[in-house]
Amino acid sequence: MAWYLRRVARQAAAALLTLLAFALIAVAGLPEQRTWQSLPQDGALTLAGRTLDGASFQLSAWRGLPIILNFWASWCAPCREELPALQQLHASGFRVVGVNVGEPSQQALGFAMAHGVTFPNLLDPDYYWLRVFGVRTLPTTFFISADGALREIVQGGMSADELFRKARALDEP
Structure with missing residues (x-):
């Protein structure tokens, strides 16, 4: 039974790492950020x-x-x-x-x-x-x-x- 729990934990960790890698690739591929901001208080x-x-x-x-x-x-x-x-x-x-x-x-x-x-x-x-x-x-x-x-x-x-x-x-x- 312990071997089964270790196997499931390894599979879950691998799936999590894969998901994290895809998220990082997606964020890196975003276009340059263009945002509205405000001027300094004094202008x-x-x-x-x-x-x-x-x-x-x-x-x-x-x-x-x-x-x-x-x-x-x-x-x-x-x-x-x-x-x-x-x-x-x-x-x-x-x-x-x-x-x-x-x-x-x-x-x-x-x-x-x-x-x-x-x-x-x-x-x-x-x-x-x-x-x-x-x-x-x-x-x-x-x-x-x-x-x-x-x-x-x-x-x-x-x-x-x-x-x-x-x-x-x-x-x-």
Whole structure:
């Protein structure tokens, strides 16, 4: 009888492990998470700091204008993929600001220069702004309307078409 109980226990354990493996595979195959969140209590316009080249920058200088705020890092593959589209948005007249997360200034500046980035990018070497904005994945992009309202937050990379569509929607009421 004891051998029978051990056999049943082994079969149950094997079935449980198989079920767990399928669950992990299913979760890993889910698309990137895209969720609505809220801005920090003081609002996005409190964002201020030093840019990659050492200049002072305050997002509040763009008050009354729609803003695309993007958190990124040079090691992040989706960040690198969407960077040309962010630069195109900037070149088209949209207000784009990046926040480089956790990298030394020379590394971030070298990366931005090598990729022709001309929009302002703030340094966040100690993850302060990352925590303030509740960013959990890179890239994360905040779409903020001219009245300062958060329209959307996208976690994960976007195509150029998606970025432009969401940026143009900021001008709509």
